[in-house]
Amino acid sequence: MFAIPLGDDGAELRPLEPWQAEEFLTHMDRGRDFIGQHIVLPDYATDLDSARSFLSSYAEKAATDTGRIYGIWDGGTLVGGVLFRTMDVAAGRAEAGCWLEPSAAGKGLITRACRVIIDWAVEERGIHRVEWRASAKNEPSIAVARRLGMTREGVLRENYPHRGSRADTELWAVLAPEWRAAKAEAS
Structure with missing residues (x-):
């Protein structure tokens, strides 16, 4: 398995695979309420079987080239x-x-990890458009989209059912030429 350093602080980006379901579930249990404020991910991983099933669905997506999932480890712990x-x-x-x-x-972990995967998608896979959807109330996620150089394209009103209510979703995106230009400017 590979690990990509996310800086000098020991944080790493690694594939997250079905055999890591127990570690993934433990991580979800530590952050369940915090993570679940805006997304349903913790609702999909409530026990070992459902955690394994969730990770297996992404293994299938990787095999069919329709999605990917990576974990962020900080000090050896999935965070x-x-x-x-x-x-x-x-x-x-x-x-x-x-x-x-x-x-x-x-700690900037999400921004650093997203830069790695977006760069891979654009440069290695030929992806032209990378989208980012965030609850309009999820200010940290919207801040990540801004730091990644994405453009806010609009709001999908009350489109996201989440734990008994409907939330607005902001749609952000970056196009490959914009991504490359920002990278060149930062160099």
Whole structure:
């Protein structure tokens, strides 16, 4: 298995696979309430079988080139992750997402990990458009989209049913030429 350093602080990005279901569940249990504020991921991993099933669904997506999931380890502990919830290589479109437990918040881990996977999608897979969807109330996720150089394209009103209510979703995106230009400018 590979690990990509996310800086000098020991944080790493690694594939998150079905055999890691127990570690994934333990991580979800540590951050369940925090993670579940805006996304349903903790609702999909409530016991070992459902955690394994969730990770297996992403193993299938990786095998069919329709999605990916990666964990973020900090000091050897799984503390969050990033993913391509959907990926359509033929259309050149992918939707990135993330989650993080509270102990890892505020360290820039999500932004650094997203830069790695977006760069891979654009440069290696030929993805032209990377989308980011966030609850309009999820200010940290919206801040990540901004740091990634994404453009806010609109709001999908009350489109996301979440734990008994409907939330607005902000749609953000970055296009491959914009991504490359921002990278060149930062160099």
